[in-house]
Amino acid sequence: MRFRRSLVAAVLIVAGCSSHGAPSGVHGSATAAPPPGRSAAATDRDFDGIRLPVFASPPPAEPVTAPSGALAPMYRRLAVHQRVAFLTMDDGQVQLPTAGSLMAAAHVPFTMFLIGPVAAKNPPFFERLVGEGGVIEDHTLTHPSMRGLPYATQRYQICGARDLLRTTFHSTPRFFRPPYGNYDENTLRAVHDCGLQAAFNWTETVNNGKVYYQTPVHRIEPGDIILMHFRPAFVSDVTAALTAIHRSGLTPALLENYVN
Numbered sequence: 001m002r003f004r005r006s007l008v009a010a011v012l013i014v015a016g017c018s019s020h021g022a023p024s025g026v027h028g029s030a031t032a033a034p035p036p037g038r039s040a041a042a043t044d045r046d047f048d049g050i051r052l053p054v055f056a057s058p059p060p061a062e063p064v065t066a067p068s069g070a071l072a073p074m075y076r077r078l079a080v081h082q083r084v085a086f087l088t089m090d091d092g093q094v095q096l097p098t099a100g101s102l103m104a105a106a107h108v109p110f111t112m113f114l115i116g117p118v119a120a121k122n123p124p125f126f127e128r129l130v131g132e133g134g135v136i137e138d139h140t141l142t143h144p145s146m147r148g149l150p151y152a153t154q155r156y157q158i159c160g161a162r163d164l165l166r167t168t169f170h171s172t173p174r175f176f177r178p179p180y181g182n183y184d185e186n187t188l189r190a191v192h193d194c195g196l197q198a199a200f201n202w203t204e205t206v207n208n209g210k211v212y213y214q215t216p217v218h219r220i221e222p223g224d225i226i227l228m229h230f231r232p233a234f235v236s237d238v239t240a241a242l243t244a245i246h247r248s249g250l251t252p253a254l255l256e257n258y259v260n
């Protein structure tokens with residue numbers, strides 16, 4: 001897989017795209033003909049008999065600027081002017097051995113909001129996903145519903161997970177997602193005070209291979225944030241999310257590149 005991956009990266013560079021893992025998260029084009037000698041375009045996006053969408057390269061990111069102040073901003077979508085959407089994955093308890101290979105085949109950037117101690121119990125699983133385009137962010141220590149909890153408790157949950165994830169993965173989270181999407185002003189104050197930049201909820205959810213739209217258009221719109229989880233249906237959830245993004249004429253982009 002590693003060897004094949006480096007070949008793919010080399011081919012993408014030759015084709016004028018940046019390699020996988022570059023900050024802009026640029027990937028192969030759906031319409032470009034494969035370079036000479038490369039008929040692997042289809043197999044690159046096949047996983048265990050599933051045909052994964054192939055995406056056009058996202059443009060260089062035009063990030064939104066998070067407002068400054070004592071409270072971190074909360075976004076459920078980003079007001080972008082580019083045809084991109086953001087794939088996010090929460091919690092981390094169900095760690096399918098095939099998740100790394102799937103994300104390698106999918107070749108898209110994604111953001112993981114992880115419960116600190118859950119992630120810290122199996123670093124290799126999540127490190128592999130980081131190697132396949134994932135970024136690890138903060139989703140508390142014990143996954144409480146934060147709304148209504150005292151400020152000190154919320155701060156402990158957010159700063160504690162930040163510290164544990166930083167120690168475990170040698171990278172400091174920038175973003176936070178409140179469990180169940182439940183938050184209040186103390187949450188946003190604690191996010192800010194823990195040195196994180198922004199909090200995120202979502203516009204679509206994915207479960208058991210089905211996308212649930214929260215607007216009547218039944219389409220993923222530019223700037224939408226899609227929520228899925230590390231669950232037994234991980235493969236069909238990733239496939240459903242990517243298929244929906246592709247059908248909407250969008251390209252997955254990395255959330256971290258879109259907030260300054």
Ligand SMILES: [Zn+2]
Pocket residue numbers: 090091139143178179180
């Ligand atoms: Zn969660």
